[in-house]
Amino acid sequence: WVELEESGGGSVQPGGSLRLSCKESTDSYNNYLRGWFRQAPGEEREGIASIYTGSGSTYYATSVLGRFTISHDESKNTVYLQMNGLKPEDTGVYYCAAGLIRTGWLAEANYDYWGKGTQVTVSA
Numbered sequence: 179w180v181e182l183e184e185s186g187g188g189s190v191q192p193g194g195s196l197r198l199s200c201k202e203s204t205d206s207y208n209n210y211l212r213g214w215f216r217q218a219p220g221e222e223r224e225g226i227a228s229i230y231t232g233s234g235s236t237y238y239a240t241s242v243l244g245r246f247t248i249s250h251d252e253s254k255n256t257v258y259l260q261m262n263g264l265k266p267e268d269t270g271v272y273y274c275a276a277g278l279i280r281t282g283w284l285a286e287a288n289y290d291y292w293g294k295g296t297q298v299t300v301s302a
Contacts, residue, residue, distance in 0.1 A: 180204055180291040182274050187296030190264055194300070198259040200274030200293060210276050211288050212257045214248060216298070218270040225284025227259060237283045242268075264300045271295040 181203035190196055198214070213228040226239045227248040236248055247260040257274055275289035282288075 180276055182276060182291055182293035184272060184274050184293045184296040187272060187298045189299040189301070191302055192265055192300055194264050195260070195262045196264065196298060198261065198272055198274075198296060198298075200257040200259075202255040202257070202276065204255070211279050211283060212248070212250060213275045213277075213284065213289055214246075214257075214259045215273045215275060215286070216268075216270040217273070217295075218267070221270075223273070223286070225286065228283040229257065230279065230283070239284060261298075264298075266300050266302075269298060269300050272298050 183201045184198060186196060186198040188196060211228055211230050213225055215223050215225050217223040224239065226242045227246055229236045229248045229250055231250045238246065245263040249258045273295045274293045276291045277289035280288050
């Protein structure tokens with residue numbers, strides 16, 4: 179069983195930056211797929227970034243490509259999401275998740291473990 183806890187959310191103006199962290203309770207799942215998802219008010223949750231920690235390969239949704247960076251620090255059992263150039267449409271609850279590769283990397287079907295989420299608000 180893996181427990182995930184997100185942190186780093188908050189309020190920021192458009193164009194600003196935030197770094198989200200996802201602390202994992204165990205280091206026994208290093209070769210897992212890690213992902214970041216977000217859910218905007220009134221919308222379904224969507225996958226935005228993923229990393230396979232066995233190789234370091236990453237994949238991003240088109241909406242965040244070039245602005246967000248996912249990374250993994252094995253020594254700290256932590257996955258990060260660096261978010262630059264934030265836009266109002268990036269507002270939502272951000273969740274981290276971990277699981278095995280079963281299908282497209284941003285699909286929820288891959289992920290067995292989820293954090294409770296952290297709020298990100300982008301407004302002027």
